[in-house]
Amino acid sequence: MSQSEKPMFKKILIANRGEIALRVIRACRDLGIKAVAVYSDADRNSLPVVLADEAYNIGPAPSKDSYLKVENILEAIKKSGADAVHPGYGFLSENTDFAEQLTKAGVTFIGPTPDNIRAMGDKLSAIKLMREAGVPTVPGSGGPVDTIEHAREVCEKIGYPVIIKATAGGGGKGMRVVFKPEELESGYRAARSEGLNYFKNDTVYIERYVQNPKHIEIQIFGDTHGNVVHLFERECSVQRRHQKVIEESPSPSVPPEVRQKMGEVAVRAGKAIKYIGAGTFEFIFDNVTKEFFFMEMNTRLQVEHPITEIVTGTDLVQEQIFVALGRPLSFKQEDIVQRGWAIEARICAEDPETFIPSPGLIRRCRHPQGPFIRVDSYAYPGYEVPIYYDPMISKLIAFGPTRDSAIRRLDRALTEFTLTGIKTNISFHKSVLQHPKFLDGTYTTQFCEKDLKLIEPKLFKAVDDHVFLITAAIAAYNDKKAKAVSEYNVASRWKDLARKEGLR
Numbered sequence: 001m002s003q004s005e006k007p008m009f010k011k012i013l014i015a016n017r018g019e020i021a022l023r024v025i026r027a028c029r030d031l032g033i034k035a036v037a038v039y040s041d042a043d044r045n046s047l048p049v050v051l052a053d054e055a056y057n058i059g060p061a062p063s064k065d066s067y068l069k070v071e072n073i074l075e076a077i078k079k080s081g082a083d084a085v086h087p088g089y090g091f092l093s094e095n096t097d098f099a100e101q102l103t104k105a106g107v108t109f110i111g112p113t114p115d116n117i118r119a120m121g122d123k124l125s126a127i128k129l130m131r132e133a134g135v136p137t138v139p140g141s142g143g144p145v146d147t148i149e150h151a152r153e154v155c156e157k158i159g160y161p162v163i164i165k166a167t168a169g170g171g172g173k174g175m176r177v178v179f180k181p182e183e184l185e186s187g188y189r190a191a192r193s194e195g196l197n198y199f200k201n202d203t204v205y206i207e208r209y210v211q212n213p214k215h216i217e218i219q220i221f222g223d224t225h226g227n228v229v230h231l232f233e234r235e236c237s238v239q240r241r242h243q244k245v246i247e248e249s250p251s252p253s254v255p256p257e258v259r260q261k262m263g264e265v266a267v268r269a270g271k272a273i274k275y276i277g278a279g280t281f282e283f284i285f286d287n288v289t290k291e292f293f294f295m296e297m298n299t300r301l302q303v304e305h306p307i308t309e310i311v312t313g314t315d316l317v318q319e320q321i322f323v324a325l326g327r328p329l330s331f332k333q334e335d336i337v338q339r340g341w342a343i344e345a346r347i348c349a350e351d352p353e354t355f356i357p358s359p360g361l362i363r364r365c366r367h368p369q370g371p372f373i374r375v376d377s378y379a380y381p382g383y384e385v386p387i388y389y390d391p392m393i394s395k396l397i398a399f400g401p402t403r404d405s406a407i408r409r410l411d412r413a414l415t416e417f418t419l420t421g422i423k424t425n426i427s428f429h430k431s432v433l434q435h436p437k438f439l440d441g442t443y444t445t446q447f448c449e450k451d452l453k454l455i456e457p458k459l460f461k462a463v464d465d466h467v468f469l470i471t472a473a474i475a476a477y478n479d480k481k482a483k484a485v486s487e488y489n490v491a492s493r494w495k496d497l498a499r500k501e502g503l504r
Helices: 016-029 047-051 072-080 096-104 112-122 123-132 148-158 181-199 257-270 306-313 316-324 403-416 426-433 465-486 492-503
Strands: 010-013 035-041 054-057 084-086 163-168 173-179 204-208 214-222 230-241 243-249 277-285 292-298 341-348 363-368 373-377 390-400 418-420
Touching: 010 016, 010 054, 010 072, 010 373, 016 035, 016 047, 016 373, 016 390, 035 047, 035 072, 047 173, 054 072, 072 123, 084 292, 084 316, 096 112, 112 123, 112 214, 112 277, 123 163, 123 204, 123 292, 148 163, 148 181, 148 204, 148 341, 163 181, 173 181, 181 204, 214 257, 230 306, 243 373, 257 277, 257 403, 277 316, 277 492, 306 316, 306 373, 341 403, 341 426, 390 403, 403 426
Parallel strands: 010 035, 010 084, 035 054
Antiparallel strands: 163 173, 163 204, 214 230, 214 277, 230 243, 243 341, 277 292, 341 390, 363 418, 373 390
């Protein structure tokens, strides 16, 4: 073991919730490391809390009072004796203050350096760094646009349509597309207002809006020894309200020579900022000209990392842990090969037509199984999906030797996926998989708004209302019968509660 390497961590605290917390717990178990969960009042009975070795309450349901409350997480670290923290994605995963406070406390942050996060966290400074590194960027203001008069000058220079972006924005917040001059003032004010409300920063910049683009991202990995590699691309163009819903790897649109160039550019950019850990360069890809432009970098693990793991045969979470220990990457660029095709569908507790969240009690839950299917999920029967957080509850991933086989397997798995008691977007995913533009790979980021129409699932279509009434009566009868049987075993509910508490 070299001087830069540390002995294996004894305990890792996961400063997150849901399926990503469960994913990190499993990586810890595979390495023989104890996993520590934290939870809000709303997540007391969540699956990560049940399966972790230890769990600590960090506050009330709202994330600002729990998962974003740095002092509460630091207290949980102190109580548990954890020597490292994995932030997952979202929440504090790209918070420089949190990473620096952990370092001061002698706890390892399993992620990039604070300097990495700081450099790429502000979109304008990131664009400047990328230009200096020779990475193609979208024509735009090149800096902040502080007045509406300045905005008009920029737009006249680069031409309409344009997109106004908050420098600290993300997840579709603080963005406005403007197609003509009379829309500029309202779009400018709206972008600044959202930037202030969501990120406490109303600084915006303007770029040329590439119409009907594709969203392509490159996964990179760096270590403390100066090595940086890429793990090829993911296409994330199926989006609703600027948020990804379906991702696939490889992309059906990127030619081999462009794929190679994008990977080389991402590695060069990673080396330029001395990047450490897992990160993703996101590009706008013009499917007509085959040009690509830097959009932003996410200095963390991505939601869609499983498809990269499947096609490259790597465990990205374990690799994050190894890099945080100071070890060199366990693979070189020539070792990384794409094999087959993987597609991921994000299963969300939401109305498939309006995308309005649908929290509530899960009555039935049956995850799909079978060859080449992976499910990352924290859903189970009886779990109450809270209203306070992102509605994603599961990720369904299918692998196949070809894109067609992966699509068919994902469609089969979606048919097997049963979640009742709440609304989900499963029918949305099945509609996407049957659409000609998705099947031929020509879909763009405008696909959901312009092309997609939901297909009514025939499986749940009843002849008349009597079917529902009869079904409800049978369910009520069975429920009453079950309660009558449980009366013979008075201690059963106490046992159930004790089991839950014992597991936690």
